[in-house]
Amino acid sequence: MTEKAPSLVQARIDLLTKFKDALVDWHRRTQELDDENVTLAASQRPRPPGRETLEARSFINRNLVAAKQAVEEAGVYCAVAGSVGGSLQNVDPFTNVFGAVFGESFVPGLLDQVDRAIGVYEHLAAKTGLVRVVSSGPFDVETAIERALRLAFRSGPPANERAVQDQVEVILSSLGVEFTREQEVAPVGPRAFRPDFALTPMSLALEVKFTNDRHGASEAQEEISADITAFKTKWSRLLVVVYDVGVIEDPQRMRDDNMKHFGVSVLIVKH
DSSP, X not given: OOOOOOOHXXXXXXXXXXXXXXXXXXXXXXXXXXXXXXXXXXXSOOOOOOHHHHHHHHHHHHHHHHHHHHHHHTTOOOOEXXXXXXXXXXXXXXXXXXXXXXXXXXXXXXXXXXXXXXXHHHHHHHTOSSOOOOOOSHHHHHHHHHHHTGGGGTTSOOSSHHHHHHHHHHHHHHHTOOOEESOOOEEETTEEEOOXXXXXXXXXXXXXXXXXXXXXXXXXXXXXXXXXXXXXXXXXEEEEEEEESSOOSOHHHHHHHHTTSTTEEEEEEEO
C-alpha cells in the first residue's frame, strides 16, 4: 500500500515546525559563537561557524520563500520596525532574518509569527471551525480542490482527464473566483501552451493531470516539467492538480521535486 501524501495544511505544519527548529538552532549557535569570540584576545582569530550552524542556515535559506508564503496565507505576517539607511522603516523579517536592528535579532519576532501560523494550520487540520483563512488566494483554491475533488468521484473513478477538469471547474465556480478555461495562452517559441484554467487576478495557471495504468507517473511528470517552463513565462504561480488512480507510488517525492520551483504547487489526489 502506497503512503498517502500529506495534505497541504499538514505539509505546511511540518515545514513551519522544521523551519522554526532551524531558526532556534541557528540563533542559539550563533549567539554562543559570538560570546566565545568576544572573550578571545586581540591576537586570536575568531572561530568560524561550525558545520551544524551552516546546515541550519542553509535549511532556512532553502525554505525561506515557502515559509514566508505559508505565514502570509495564514494571515499572521507582519513587517517589523527597522533602520534602513539611517531612517526607521518597516522591514521584512524573512528577508533580514540573519540581520539585526538596534543590536536586536529579528529571529525572536519571526519565531512568534511562525508559531502563530502553525497554530492557524493546526486548527484547519483539526477542523475546529475556530480559524478560517480568508485570503481568497491560491491557498484557498488548492484547499478547496483538495477537500472536494475526491468526493466528486465517490461512485467511481473518472473516465478521463476531461471529467476531472469539469469537476475542478465546478469547485472554482463555487468559490466565486474569476477564471477562464482553456482560453489563455503562453507562447514559447513556435509553440503555444494553454493551461486548463487561468486565474488571472491571482496570476495563477491551473493544470489538471490524470494518471492511471494507461497514462502513468513518468508521462505526467514530463508534462508537468514542460508546463512549469511554459506557464511561468506568463503567470507567477502554477498549481498542478493530479488525480491518480493507483499508479503514483511516491506522491510525496513527485510533490517535492516539482515544488522546488518557486511559485509551483502540486496537489495529488489519490482515488
